[in-house]
Amino acid sequence: MxxxxxxxxxxxxxxxxxxxxxxxxxxxxxxxxxxxxxxxxxxxxxxxxxxxxxxxxxxxxxxxxxxxxxxxxxxxxxxxxxDPVLWTLFIFLHFLVAVFFFIAGVSAYSKASLGQPFKIEIIIMTTMIMAWFLLYYMARKNRKKxxxxxxxxxxxxxxxxx
Missing domain, CATH: 3.30.310.80 (Kinase associated domain 1, KA1)
Structure with missing residues (x-):
């Protein structure tokens, strides 16, 4: 090995x-x-x-x-x-981030199609991308520890x- x-x-x-x-x-x-x-x-x-x-x-x-x-x-x-409990928590958090990102994306697309401002949705999507990177960083840090x-x-x- x-x-x-x-x-x-x-x-x-x-x-x-x-x-x-x-x-x-x-x-x-x-x-x-x-x-x-x-x-x-x-x-x-x-x-x-x-x-x-x-x-x-x-x-x-x-x-x-x-x-x-x-x-x-x-x-x-x-x-x-x-640890299986920690793994489950991370998967759940990734799922939540993906759901919020998807909902904000659909809402942004709908508002853009209707000619309405969609700044809040873009902020939410950007925040979810940052949250995903934070989760990735935390997982790598825990693995290193x-x-x-x-x-x-x-x-x-x-x-x-x-």
């Missing part, structure tokens, strides 16, 4: 162990690292995150999907992602995988 996880939030690696061994080792690790880290295991999926006492709003989660390979090894597909924690989760994963 590439060491620069800041640019690759998705990765693929191979564990030179059978899938059952990998799952069992994560199960053992689960009891050793609590409450600092949280591990959830369901079928062939593993979620790694920081424990509730260490977690911040920008703390990432690591989702691992394990697949059996024909040679007996285990393929590991990993994905770093934000979470990089040290991504490295912690990666080293935790590598204790078992490699």
């Amino acid at each position: 590439e060491k620069n996880i800041t640019l690759r939030l998705r990765f693929y690696t191979v564990a030179n162990k059978p899938m059952d061994v990998v799952l069992h080792e994560f199960e053992k690790l689960k009891s050793e690292i609590e409450p600092d880290y949280k591990i959830k295991i369901s079928d062939h999926h593993i979620w790694l995150s920081l424990g509730i006492l260490k977690r911040e709003k920008y703390s990432p989660h690591l989702h691992l999907q394990l697949e059996r390979m024909e040679d007996g090894n285990t393929a590991v597909n990993g994905l770093y992602g934000p 979470g990089i040290p924690e991504m490295h912690q989760l990666q080293s935790l994963m590598e204790r078992i995988i490699h």
Whole structure:
């Protein structure tokens, strides 16, 4: 796996162990690292995150999907992602910005067609564009803050995988 996880939030690696061994080792690790880290295991999926006492709003989660390979090894597909609650909030805010932008655009078009002034609608649309850039900036900032924690989760994963 590439060491620069800041640019690759998705990765693929191979564990030179059978899938059952990998799952069992994560199960053992689960009891050793609590409450600092949280591990959830369901079928062939593993979620790694920081424990509730260490977690911040920008703390990432690591989702691992394990697949059996024909040679007996285990393929590991990993994905770093934000806290689901924070992700939902950001999606909702993006949706609101888009709705306000669309409504203001339709209103501006209607008023322009009728020959009425539409300065307020242009101000609203400009504000929504600035709000979108603000949301983008906040998301990038939160992702950057979470990089040290991504490295912690990666080293935790590598204790078992490699």
